[in-house]
Amino acid sequence: MSIQKLLSGVPRVVNIGLSGFAADLAAQGTPVVQLDWRPPAQGKKHLADLLAALGACEERIARANAEALKRMLAANPVLVDVQPAGQVIKGLGEKVLLHAGPPITWERMCGPMQGAVAGAIVFEGWAQDLESAMQLAASGGVAFHPNHHFDAVGPMTGITTRSMPVMIVENRAFGNRAYCMINEGLGKVMRFGANDAEVIARLRWLAASFGPALGAALRASGGLELVPLISRGLAMGDEMHQRNVACSALTLRALAPHLARAAGGEELAKILGFIAGNEQFFLNIGMVMGKSIMDPVRGIADSTVVTAMCRNGTDFGVRVSGTGDQWFTAPVEMPQGLYFPGYSEQDANPDMGDSAIMETIGVGAFAMATAPSVVGFVGAGGVSEAFAFTGAMSEITLAKNPRWTMPALDGQGVPTGIDVRRVVETGIQPAINTGIAHRLPGVGQVGAGVARAPLACFEQGLVALAAAMGVRP
Amino acid sequence: MSVTLNRVRRGFYADSVALMRISRAVSALPGIEAASLMIGTPSNRDLLSGSGLLDAEGAKAQADDLVIAVRAADRAAADAALAEADKLLAGGQAKAAHGGVTAVRGFGSALAALPDANLALISVPGEFAAAEARRALELGLHVMMFSDNVSVEDEVALKRLAVSKGLLLMGPDCGTALIGGAPVAFANVVPRGDVGLISASGTGLQEVSCLLARAGRGISHGIGVGGRDLSEQVGGLMTLAAFDALEADPATRHIVIISKPPAKGVADRIAARVARSAKPVTLCLLGAGGMTLTSAAEQVMGRPLHEGSLPKAGKRKGWLRGLYSGGTLCNEAQIVLLAAGLEVQSNVPVPGAAETARLDIGAHSLIDLGDDEYTRGRPHPMIDPELRNELLAQTLADPAVAVVLLDVVIGYGAHADPAGLIAQVVESAAPDRPVVVASITGTDADPQGYARQAARLAACGVLVAASNAQAAALAARVVA
Numbered sequence: 039m040s041i042q043k044l045l046s047g048v049p050r051v052v053n054i055g056l057s058g059f060a061a062d063l064a065a066q067g068t069p070v071v072q073l074d075w076r077p078p079a080q081g082k083k084h085l086a087d088l089l090a091a092l093g094a095c096e097e098r099i100a101r102a103n104a105e106a107l108k109r110m111l112a113a114n115p116v117l118v119d120v121q122p123a124g125q126v127i128k129g130l131g132e133k134v135l136l137h138a139g140p141p142i143t144w145e146r147m148c149g150p151m152q153g154a155v156a157g158a159i160v161f162e163g164w165a166q167d168l169e170s171a172m173q174l175a176a177s178g179g180v181a182f183h184p185n186h187h188f189d190a191v192g193p194m195t196g197i198t199t200r201s202m203p204v205m206i207v208e209n210r211a212f213g214n215r216a217y218c219m220i221n222e223g224l225g226k227v228m229r230f231g232a233n234d235a236e237v238i239a240r241l242r243w244l245a246a247s248f249g250p251a252l253g254a255a256l257r258a259s260g261g262l263e264l265v266p267l268i269s270r271g272l273a274m275g276d277e278m279h280q281r282n283v284a285c286s287a288l289t290l291r292a293l294a295p296h297l298a299r300a301a302g303g304e305e306l307a308k309i310l311g312f313i314a315g316n317e318q319f320f321l322n323i324g325m326v327m328g329k330s331i332m333d334p335v336r337g338i339a340d341s342t343v344v345t346a347m348c349r350n351g352t353d354f355g356v357r358v359s360g361t362g363d364q365w366f367t368a369p370v371e372m373p374q375g376l377y378f379p380g381y382s383e384q385d386a387n388p389d390m391g392d393s394a395i396m397e398t399i400g401v402g403a404f405a406m407a408t409a410p411s412v413v414g415f416v417g418a419g420g421v422s423e424a425f426a427f428t429g430a431m432s433e434i435t436l437a438k439n440p441r442w443t444m445p446a447l448d449g450q451g452v453p454t455g456i457d458v459r460r461v462v463e464t465g466i467q468p469a470i471n472t473g474i475a476h477r478l479p480g481v482g483q484v485g486a487g488v489a490r491a492p493l494a495c496f497e498q499g500l501v502a503l504a505a506a507m508g509v510r511p
Numbered sequence: 512m513s514v515t516l517n518r519v520r521r522g523f524y525a526d527s528v529a530l531m532r533i534s535r536a537v538s539a540l541p542g543i544e545a546a547s548l549m550i551g552t553p554s555n556r557d558l559l560s561g562s563g564l565l566d567a568e569g570a571k572a573q574a575d576d577l578v579i580a581v582r583a584a585d586r587a588a589a590d591a592a593l594a595e596a597d598k599l600l601a602g603g604q605a606k607a608a609h610g611g612v613t614a615v616r617g618f619g620s621a622l623a624a625l626p627d628a629n630l631a632l633i634s635v636p637g638e639f640a641a642a643e644a645r646r647a648l649e650l651g652l653h654v655m656m657f658s659d660n661v662s663v664e665d666e667v668a669l670k671r672l673a674v675s676k677g678l679l680l681m682g683p684d685c686g687t688a689l690i691g692g693a694p695v696a697f698a699n700v701v702p703r704g705d706v707g708l709i710s711a712s713g714t715g716l717q718e719v720s721c722l723l724a725r726a727g728r729g730i731s732h733g734i735g736v737g738g739r740d741l742s743e744q745v746g747g748l749m750t751l752a753a754f755d756a757l758e759a760d761p762a763t764r765h766i767v768i769i770s771k772p773p774a775k776g777v778a779d780r781i782a783a784r785v786a787r788s789a790k791p792v793t794l795c796l797l798g799a800g801g802m803t804l805t806s807a808a809e810q811v812m813g814r815p816l817h818e819g820s821l822p823k824a825g826k827r828k829g830w831l832r833g834l835y836s837g838g839t840l841c842n843e844a845q846i847v848l849l850a851a852g853l854e855v856q857s858n859v860p861v862p863g864a865a866e867t868a869r870l871d872i873g874a875h876s877l878i879d880l881g882d883d884e885y886t887r888g889r890p891h892p893m894i895d896p897e898l899r900n901e902l903l904a905q906t907l908a909d910p911a912v913a914v915v916l917l918d919v920v921i922g923y924g925a926h927a928d929p930a931g932l933i934a935q936v937v938e939s940a941a942p943d944r945p946v947v948v949a950s951i952t953g954t955d956a957d958p959q960g961y962a963r964q965a966a967r968l969a970a971c972g973v974l975v976a977a978s979n980a981q982a983a984a985l986a987a988r989v990v991a
Contacts (some may be wrong), residue, residue, distance in 0.1 A: 041675040041756035042627055044653050045732050049690040052652065054643055055634030059657075059696050060612045062923040063632075068693045071625040072614040075635050075643070212530045224970075225554075376531035379547035380562035414532045426615060429624060433617030466616050471914075 086510035102340035120253030125198025138196025139350025148351035150231025153479020154195035157233025191392035192230035203249025218326035231479035255296035277409035279402030280471035285320035328395035344456035351390035356495035368494035375487015389489040400454035403469035408444040517569030523577040542588025641665040656682030684714035689733035697924035700956035704729015707763035711770040714837030722808035741773035805980035817977035829913030833877030836892035847983035907940040921953035930964035
């Protein structure tokens with residue numbers, strides 16, 4: 039009967055392979071979608087064999103992934119407080135610097151990260167000036183660790199030290215806490231490697247005035263529940279990585295009365311103005327929320343879910359739940375994007391920051407369909423291309439998040455739970471919306487675009503996971 | 512000396528991403544050194560100024576104004592760039608890539624983009640095609656496998672799976688289908704009508720559908736089942752499934768089955784099915800009893816297709832050479848030539864013809880240039896006629912040759928102007944060149960246009976026959 043149904047209507051074609059056929063069908067008005075086919079695992083036989091061998095353990099993996107998804111979707115992250123990092127992050131003491139991305143030594147750090155390190159050393163008073171700070175860092179006089187090793191995240195260079203105020207998100211479903219510094223605003227800021235007196239002065243103000251006021255406001259408010267806030271932000275066109283206009287405004291609206299009690303007069307105006315003047319204010323809140331959501335997902339045996347993606351400007355790092363806290367690293371790629379006037383690709387620093395935690399939880403580039411205005415960063419993109427981004431990311435994820443839906447996709451949830459197997463099989467690299475830093479320290483942001491997570495990280499992750507599971511091709 | 516020119520649009524807001532995109536497009540225009548579109552905030556004006564992009568007008572812009580700034584080699588280029596920026600601002604978003612076809616990277620996204628998709632057209636390399644076909648069938652889609660190099664074991668397994676799900680699996684190595692009037696892959700634009708075709712051969716399906724179309728008869732559906740469907744191993748699984756569907760299809764009144772004569776057991780099964788058909792059936796088993804594609808079309812029409820329309824050609828001493836792009840058309844020509852009493856050789860010989868790998872032999876020879884040995888590492892001659900045109904030039908210069916026989920297949924998937932390329936070769940041949948006889952598989956509704964292609968060939972002295980069988984008969988007469 040079904041063949042007759044095909045014959046009695048119009049063919050609606052999925053064209054897998056030669057795109058000319060799709061163009062011909064479209065030219066005749068036959069509905070068609072082009073599936074850009076690639077050989078499984080990019081034609082790499084050992085990986086294709088490994089995927090097939092893992093296919094025999096489907097039940098085991100499905101059980102573990104169901105648990106991972108359950109934990110992601112049950113998360114209840116609440117922004118509760120702001121405190122000096124050294125008082126809340128265990129082990130963040132004297133002459134310890136946390137940085138974005140997987141572990142890295144001073145010598146291998148990119149320019150902006152070295153610049154931020156020097157600025158942070160001066161800010162902490164561990165050196166008198168930038169030059170001696172550089173010498174201190176180069177001589178091994180300070181210790182470097184990833185934010186991710188300390189329940190923390192940081193955008194771009196992500197440098198975190200003890201005196202910086204950090205925002206605290208508590209995942210009330212699991213009781214864990216995560217930390218991230220306050221977004222410094224646009225332009226010349228430490229996260230892009232800037233480190234002059236203006237940058238240090240702003241950090242001092244954040245530590246002395248803004249942080250304590252925000253902390254007091256949060257404590258007074260009982261905490262800001264973030265899952266519903268993100269839901270509203272998605273409906274208002276934010277994807278929470280490149281675009282945080284709505285969420286920043288919603289946060290300001292929720293906290294304004296409490297801030298008014300925490301500070302007064304000209305200082306209050308300055309605090310409110312600081313939030314109002316930075317459309318990316320919410321990014322750091324979103325990131326620390328993401329970290330608090332993903333931490334309970336770490337270390338579930340047999341789970342293929344990616345628990346972290348991050349970059350230090352030199353290496354890209356990925357963690358997979360079933361292999362615990364092991365990093366799988368590969369050289370970072372250059373973001374593709376648009377540049378501010380006067381700048382070009384030659385000025386760009388490679389991809390950087392812990393902010394890919396946003397994509398790890400299913401927003402950012404994964405939720406592009408809800409923020410079509412952002413898709414233009416990858417070129418001549420319209421709304422359909424925004425949908426295509428989200429569609430492609432759906433290919434490498436396990437579920438749609440029912441709490442975070444996209445009106446433009448008829449209320450479909452954001453693609454959630456990156457499956458390392460699907461990334462390797464399809465060769466679809468997770469997309470990450472990102473700012474682009476100048477390759478020299480101190481210049482700041484020169485553009486924005488989309489970066490891709492290197493496939494090699496996921497290939498290593500798959501091999502390690504199979505080994506941990508005792509699976510051989 | 513470069514020119515910096517600004518235009519300010521008062522109270523104009525556009526998304527900064529859109530502005531950056533337009534900036535990039537304008538920067539790429541000829542004579543433009545730099546260009547930027549920005550909202551006129553103080554910090555943006557500083558940026559523009561720092562890049563040498565701000566003039567006196569732009570300097571006066573406010574935070575709710577748009578500044579369009581260009582620095583150009585001369586005033587004319589600057590004016591042109593401003594005009595282009597205006598156009599882009601008015602034009603909205605750029606169109607999607609792939610000629611308007613949505614492109615995705617996985618089956619899930621494909622079905623999300625086209626939720627009620629019902630047919631997967633698969634043209635991936637053969638070793639991967641079976642897996643893709645299986646996935647499509649499991650998802651409830653009918654499948655057309657254009658891919659070749661699929662093992663017969665996979666074909667049997669896939670067709671059994673398709674039968675169990677009530678789905679159609681066309682192919683593998685199936686290049687042509689007409690579904691609900693829509694040409695799929697290599698197919699011609701034919702009118703809808705009441706003749707349903709089931710064919711093991713793509714070009715066979717194209718030739719019969721076009722002969723019927725040009726005779727005024729329409730096609731309900733054309734179902735390609737793949738060259739091995741009527742083999743012993745596959746057992747006609749899809750031919751029978753397609754037959755059931757066409758018999759039940761209200762639009763179909765007459766069914767045609769096109770194939771080489773099948774294995775005995777399969778032939779009996781098909782004959783038994785045809786015998787209890789509720790609708791008239793034309794069984795076109797090529798070569799059996801001199802059956803050709805043209806005679807099948809004539810049976811359907813109940814009359815000869817082109818009486819008295821045979822072009823005139825003088826007799827000439829020498830050999831006949833067939834240069835074919837369609838394997839089934841090459842077979843049909845051999846059948847006609849054998850029936851005319853000629854001895855022929857071919858790289859795809861029909862029963863009664865001798866096998867040869869060479870064209871330039873002391874015998875009448877027909878070569879299928881779509882056969883594997885000619886398509887390794889190069890496109891099929893229907894897509895890229897270059898190899899055939901080279902061989903055509905050599906053959907036209909060969910004094911031992913009397914007549915050259917050609918097929919010209921047009922329609923979707925085929926080259927944009929095969930007749931034009933042939934005409935160029937023929938026009939540059941010596942005046943005493945061999946006779947050239949050709950037929951065109953196509954219709955006026957095809958993108959290349961049957962009449963236009965025929966006129967181009969006729970203009971350079973190629974004899975255009977009304978069908979491939981007629982072309983072969985005409986060529987036979989030249990050398991008889």
